Structures are given as structure tokens and as C-alpha cells.
Amino acid sequence: MSQAFVALGSNLQQPHDQVQRALDELAALPQTRLVKASSLYRTAALGVANQPHPEFPDFINAVAELDTGLAAQDLLAALLAIEAQHGRERPFANAPRVLDLDLLLYDELVLDTPILTLPHPRMHERGFVMLPLAEIAPQRRVGHHGKASALAAACADQGVQRLQAES
Numbered sequence: 104m105s106q107a108f109v110a111l112g113s114n115l116q117q118p119h120d121q122v123q124r125a126l127d128e129l130a131a132l133p134q135t136r137l138v139k140a141s142s143l144y145r146t147a148a149l150g151v152a153n154q155p156h157p158e159f160p161d162f163i164n165a166v167a168e169l170d171t172g173l174a175a176q177d178l179l180a181a182l183l184a185i186e187a188q189h190g191r192e193r194p195f196a197n198a199p200r201v202l203d204l205d206l207l208l209y210d211e212l213v214l215d216t217p218i219l220t221l222p223h224p225r226m227h228e229r230g231f232v233m234l235p236l237a238e239i240a241p242q243r244r245v246g247h248h249g250k251a252s253a254l255a256a257a258c259a260d261q262g263v264q265r266l267q268a269e270s
Contacts, residue, residue: 104170105210106138107178108240110223110232111165112203114148118163121189121202126167128185129204134172141166141235143266148199159199164263166207166235175209179219182206207232213246222246230258234265 109129113121122143130137148159171178182204189202207223214221226232227248236243237255244250 104172105175106208107169107171107175107206107210108208108236108243109167109169109182110203110205110207110226110235111167112146112162112205112231113201114160114162114199115201116190118160119143122163122165125185125189125202125204126165128188129167129169132169132171132173132178132181135178136170138168138170139239140168141238142268144231144235145264145266146231147262162231163266164231164235166232166239168239175206175212175214175221176219178209179206205232207236208243208245211244222248227254228258230255230261230263233258234263238265 111122111125126137126140129135142165144164146162146164148162173181186202186204191200191202205223206219206221207226209221212221222245227245233251233255237251241252242250245254248254
């Protein structure tokens with residue numbers, strides 16, 4: 104079994120529900136077990152000049168740790184299939200999305216192909232990834248960038264807000 108970390112994000116069609124449903128779908132993948140899931144985090148939409156905007160609502164983000172028997176490329180294919188089931192479209196870079204699933208880390212694999220780069224590029228700079236990752240795996244190294252906990256601390260000023268669990 105391999106250890107994989109997946110980032111989840113949504114800012115359309117009831118984002119909380121989209122992320123929660125995706126966590127269930129990750130747990131149901133063949134040869135895969137959901138080990139841990141972070142809390143949910145709220146993040147302002149970034150990357151388009153007029154965001155935040157009512158048409159570009161805040162994202163709900165999380166990170167999941169998986170144990171999987173799937174190869175990295177097969178896991179990526181499964182993540183893309185889950186996105187498609189949720190109605191993911193890619194009209195332009197950083198567009199609002201129903202569901203975004205990114206394979207962040209897969210064991211200690213370093214890979215750079217046209218379809219998959221591991222560790223995920225720029226993840227170490229993104230609070231919406233590093234804060235939930237550090238919550239569930241603070242000692243996890245992110246390539247040559249360092250431990251998740253230190254990288255999360257460096258992203259603490261990005262306005263990412265941990266949401267309280269619903270009771």
C-alpha cells in the first residue's frame with residue numbers, strides 16, 4: 104500500500120456537501136482506504152482579477168490521507184473521474200468549480216510528466232493546502248521544501264479559515 108494525500112476544493116453547488124461527498128467517494132475507491140480527513144477550511148477564491156465576487160464564492164477546502172494499492176497514475180485517473188461525476192468543467196484557469204481533486208503527494212515519489220507532477224507544484228505556497236495537510240500530517244515532508252507544519256506556518260497570513268465542525 105502507498106500513502107497518498109489529496110486536496111479537495113469546491114466553490115459551487117453547495118461546496119460543503121461537494122467536499123463531504125467526495126471524501127466518501129475517495130473512501131470507496133478500489134484498493135483504497137481513507138485514513139484521515141482534515142477539517143474543512145474556507146478560502147477566498149483567488150486567481151481571477153475580480154475575485155472575490157458573488158459569482159465567485161469562497162472555496163471550501165480539505166485534505167485527505169489515503170492508503171491505496173492504486174498506482175499514482177491510476178489514482179489520478181480515479182480523481183478525475185470523481186470530478187467528472189460532480190460536473191467539473193474547466194472553462195478557464197482558476198475558474199469556479201464544483202469539485203477540484205489534486206493528488207498532492209504519493210509516498211516519496213518525485214514525478215514530472217505532462218499529466219502528473221509530484222509533489223504537486225506550488226502546494227507548499229498555498230495555505231488552503233498546507234493548513235489542512237499540517238492538521239493531519241504535521242511532520243510530513245513536502246519534497247525538498249520542508250515539513251508541512253513549517254510550510255503551513257509560512258502560509259498563515261493567507262486568510263484561510265478553519266471551519267468549526269457541525270454538531
